[in-house]
Amino acid sequence: MSSHLLSSKLSSMSESATIKMAQKARELKSQSVDVISLSLGEPDFDTPDFIKEAAKQALDKGMTKYTPVPGLLELRQSICDKLKRDNKLNYTPKEIVVSNGAKQCIANVCLSLLDPNDEVIIFTPYWVSYFEIVKFAGGSPVPVYAGIEQDYKVIPAQLKEAINDNTKLIIYSSPSNPTGSVYTEAEIAALAEVIKTKPDLYVLSDEIYEYITFNAKNPSIASMPGMQERTILVNGMSKGFAMTGWRLGYLAAPQWIAAACAKVQGQFTSGATAFGQAAAAIALQHDPSALDYMKEKFLERKNLVKKMLEDIPGMRVNDPQGAFYFFPNISSFFGKTNGTRRIDDADEFVDVLLDEAHVAVVTGSAFGDKNSFRISYATSNEVLIEAMTRIKRVLATYS
Ligand SMILES: Cc1ncc(COP(=O)(O)O)c(C=O)c1O
Structure with a gap:
């Protein structure tokens, strides 16, 4: 081994x-164990047919060559129209x-903006x-933690406290992976007021789950007064359009940041796949209500899982307003044993679920929270x- x-x-770098x-x-x-995997962040729907058709037509038209590094103009215009x-x-x-x-948008931003301090x-x-990504780009990540009692959402006082002269960027997702929480307009506005108190402080707003929200409005922080010039808005085709394997995302940012990201990308990967971009342009031009069937299904499942989780003694759940995740707090299980095995932390908890219930989930420690799982x-x-x-059956054996 070398x-x-x-x-x-x-x-x-930690492994994912x-x-x-x-x-x-x-x-x-592979050992013929009947495992149910609830661990991956991927819609189970297929990409809608009209998008697949658009890619086929693009291929037939010969869209098989390099594209401009920041993307086809037609797609970038469709993104502007969508925004x-x-x-x-x-x-x-x-x-x-x-x-x-x-993911590559986020890497481009961090590589473009961050220096060691x-x-x-x-x-x-x-x-x-x-x-x-922040670590790899040479910056220092500063986690600001919000637990389940505040619906996993950071409040302005916490943000204010964490900002210092070295703070250059803030990153969050709303709707959130892993918690499903969605910041309301008032909450976003209050955070924006704190951000605006420091010159040269930027926000990367990850809006990849924008189309998967239930009841909640999820405005972009870029739409708050004075915030567009401080915001790098990241979004993409993976979640809302069920296009994870197409590998297409985009950012909207002040021109100097966009140009820097294109410079980085020009050396690493160049423009994204040509025929995929052509199909994404068609997808974005389409009325988004055509995707509502996925959202409705997710809502039905959310309600089902919430009811079943709440039925497990000791499990604490919030009411996620977006994405397709639950992030239950399981601290009440710590110290419990089934006679041969003891649950001391979230890592052990998820191992118990995999070994004994044959259900794969992800430990909260991977997301910076040792009291939960996703x-x-x-x-x-x-x-x-x-x-x-x-899960309920196995956990009932621990006391
Ligand atoms: C919050 C968040 N941002 C970004 C991504 C990456 O999306 P993409 O498939 O476009 O790289 C994911 C995927 O899991 C995600 O959950």
């Missing part, structure tokens, strides 16, 4: 806990960069990759009912 030759940057859990589940499955239609925001194509997924406030529980409910009602029944 692993000592790997860069120190890589050695300090979601991918690790999926792997463990696959291993058990105007859905978010009442005015952008020009020069302020848009299309990348291989929102720069601190990045990350609302916690956070999406796993924020932390690792369930993805992007699967059928039958599978969810079976998984919840198994």
Whole structure:
């Protein structure tokens, strides 16, 4: 093994806990164990046919060549039109960069903006990759934690307290992965007021779950007065359009930041897949209500899982208003034993669920919260009912 030759940057990077859990589940499955996986953050729907058709037509038209690094002009214009239609925001194509997924957008931003002493406030529980990308880009992640008693949402006083002269960027997602929480307009406005007190402080607003919300309005922080010039809005095709495998995301930002991101991307990967971009342009031009069937299904599943989780003694759940996750607080199980095994933390809790209930979920520690675990409910009602029944049965053996 020559692993000592790997860069120190890589050695300090954590492996993705979601991918690790999926792997463990696959291993058990290969031994013919009937494992239910609720660990991946991926809609179970197929990409809508009209989008697939658009990609086929683009291929037939010969869209198989390199594209401009920041994306096809036609797609960037469609993104501007979408931001105007859905978010009442005015952008020009020069302020848009299309990348291989929102993940690459976030990496481009961090690589463009961060120097060694720069601190990045990350609302916690956070999406796993924020932390690792910030570190890899040379910045210092500063988690600001909000527990279940505040619906996992950071309040202005906490943000104010965490900001110092070195703070350069704030990153959060709303709707949130892993908690499903959605910041209201008033909450976003109050956070914006704090952000505006410091010059040269920017926000990366990850809006990838924008189309998966229940009852809640989820305005972009970019639409708050004076915030557009401080915001890097990240969104993409993966979740709302069920296009995870297409690898298409985009950002909208002040032109100097967009140009910097395009510069980074020009050296790493160039423009995203040509025919995929053509199809994404068609998808974004379409009336988003055509996607409501997915949202309705997610809401039905959310209600089902919430009821079943609340039926398990000791499980504390919030009422997520978006995305397709639950993030129950399980601290009341710590110290419990079934006679041979003891649950001391969230890591052990998820191992118990995998080994004894054969249900794969993800430990909260991967998201910066040691008291919780994440369930993805992007699967059928039958599978969810079976998984919840198994979880309840196993946990009943611990006291
Ligand atoms: C909050 C959040 N941001 C970004 C991403 C990455 O999206 P993409 O598939 O566009 O890279 C995910 C995917 O799980 C996510 O949950």
